[in-house]
Amino acid sequence: MLNIIWIGLVLVSVVAAAFTGQMEAVSNGALQAAKSAIELVITLTGGMVLFLGLVRVAADGGMLRWVVRGLRPILRRLFPDVPPDHPAMAAMIMNFAANIMGLGNAATPFGIKAMVELNKLNPIQGSATNTMALFLAINTSSIVLFPPTGTVFARVEAGSSMPFAIWVPTLFATLCSTTVAISVCLMLQRLSMFRANPPEGAEASPEELPEEQNLPEIELPDIDAPTEPLGPKRTAVLSAFAVALLAGLVWRLGERVPEVGVWGFVRDELIVHWMLPLLIAGMVLVGVAGRVRVYDVLVDAGREGLDVAVRIAPYLVAILVAIGMFRGSGALDLLIGALEPWTSAVGVPAASLPMALLRPLSGSGSFGVMAEILQTHGADSFTGLVTSTLMGSTETTFYVLAVYLGAARVGDARHILPACLAGDLAGFIGAVVACHLFFG
Numbered sequence: 001m002l003n004i005i006w007i008g009l010v011l012v013s014v015v016a017a018a019f020t021g022q023m024e025a026v027s028n029g030a031l032q033a034a035k036s037a038i039e040l041v042i043t044l045t046g047g048m049v050l051f052l053g054l055v056r057v058a059a060d061g062g063m064l065r066w067v068v069r070g071l072r073p074i075l076r077r078l079f080p081d082v083p084p085d086h087p088a089m090a091a092m093i094m095n096f097a098a099n100i101m102g103l104g105n106a107a108t109p110f111g112i113k114a115m116v117e118l119n120k121l122n123p124i125q126g127s128a129t130n131t132m133a134l135f136l137a138i139n140t141s142s143i144v145l146f147p148p149t150g151t152v153f154a155r156v157e158a159g160s161s162m163p164f165a166i167w168v169p170t171l172f173a174t175l176c177s178t179t180v181a182i183s184v185c186l187m188l189q190r191l192s193m194f195r196a197n198p199p200e201g202a203e204a205s206p207e208e209l210p211e212e213q214n215l216p217e218i219e220l221p222d223i224d225a226p227t228e229p230l231g232p233k234r235t236a237v238l239s240a241f242a243v244a245l246l247a248g249l250v251w252r253l254g255e256r257v258p259e260v261g262v263w264g265f266v267r268d269e270l271i272v273h274w275m276l277p278l279l280i281a282g283m284v285l286v287g288v289a290g291r292v293r294v295y296d297v298l299v300d301a302g303r304e305g306l307d308v309a310v311r312i313a314p315y316l317v318a319i320l321v322a323i324g325m326f327r328g329s330g331a332l333d334l335l336i337g338a339l340e341p342w343t344s345a346v347g348v349p350a351a352s353l354p355m356a357l358l359r360p361l362s363g364s365g366s367f368g369v370m371a372e373i374l375q376t377h378g379a380d381s382f383t384g385l386v387t388s389t390l391m392g393s394t395e396t397t398f399y400v401l402a403v404y405l406g407a408a409r410v411g412d413a414r415h416i417l418p419a420c421l422a423g424d425l426a427g428f429i430g431a432v433v434a435c436h437l438f439f440g
Helices: 002-020 023-078 087-100 104-119 130-139 149-157 163-188 232-289 294-328 331-344 350-358 363-377 382-391 397-407 416-439
Strands: none
Touching: 002 023, 002 294, 002 331, 023 087, 023 149, 023 232, 023 294, 023 363, 087 104, 087 130, 104 130, 104 397, 130 163, 130 397, 130 416, 149 163, 149 363, 149 382, 163 232, 163 382, 163 416, 232 294, 294 331, 294 363, 331 350, 350 363, 350 382, 363 382, 382 416, 397 416
């Protein structure tokens, strides 16, 4: 699908430019977009290195164990058909925990492992079970507690004065998408039209399904193990920081609240300017409390950020060049102008619609579209804020379904796609509502 979209953008751009006389703008747009893509990758690299390192510090310091501890009773209620001691349950817990902490690269192998194990409990091979459907609905819309690093640094590159302002709105949007995806999935599984049926020719038994030599061995953190005491030095450091921070917050409240009110202080100062420093300090202190060698772990884990930057560079160049040509030809402005009267009536900027349409199809493609919108309309414009928030509201639905269903060799997806797309739509609506609430 992305291949068709890319080819279509390029060909339509050239044809449109032939009629509008904008061939020079199309040429300049392609060259400038290629340059901008590499500049964006350079900007993103620093953020990826920093936050991948910080997340690993927090995970090693005990945060992963806390997340697993919170997820285990919830998942046992959501997935009653999976025995608590089955490998599928352990894999699902680790998959969701990794996703919540923003460890996407670690979440995927656990997700594949979960699907393979769930298929061993499947009475109708080749057709997705209700448990598989719910697992994938949550995966395509899963909540991430930490800020969307790539989006934030794309906003920095676009000149945003408040790049982290979209963190809380993104949490709101992804909470909407997850809630709707789960609800729709549970409703649709009851309909007879989505009854499980084995696809024609599906005769494989669970034992004949995918090879498992490359899948991870699942070992849950020992959440029942007693926590080692902090010791007097670490206790003193944590206590001193908490007291000093509270004193500073009270001081700042006394200065600003008479001028802007409590909500104004929370919206314009705490959310916009305090969140990042507090996040960094909090993750470092989790590492300190967990006796992690913070600097060493941060540097070692941060190297993965360099690999990620190298991998995404070709994708960004390709999609930004196509969009640069499409905008240069004048075709994009015509499309947005035609949609604007309809979308503005419901408070949705028409310029953000390409992002909403591409997000379920391609992560790298939608990221490129977002970067182009931020550069064109401004990172702190309402359009830029909605587009940035939408980027983190859901996952790449079609990619996740293709990888996970393919791993388990499931051909009949039943109600999975409608449930996931409902979550995508809810994420878009949630992003727009959150931006109206926080940014007016």
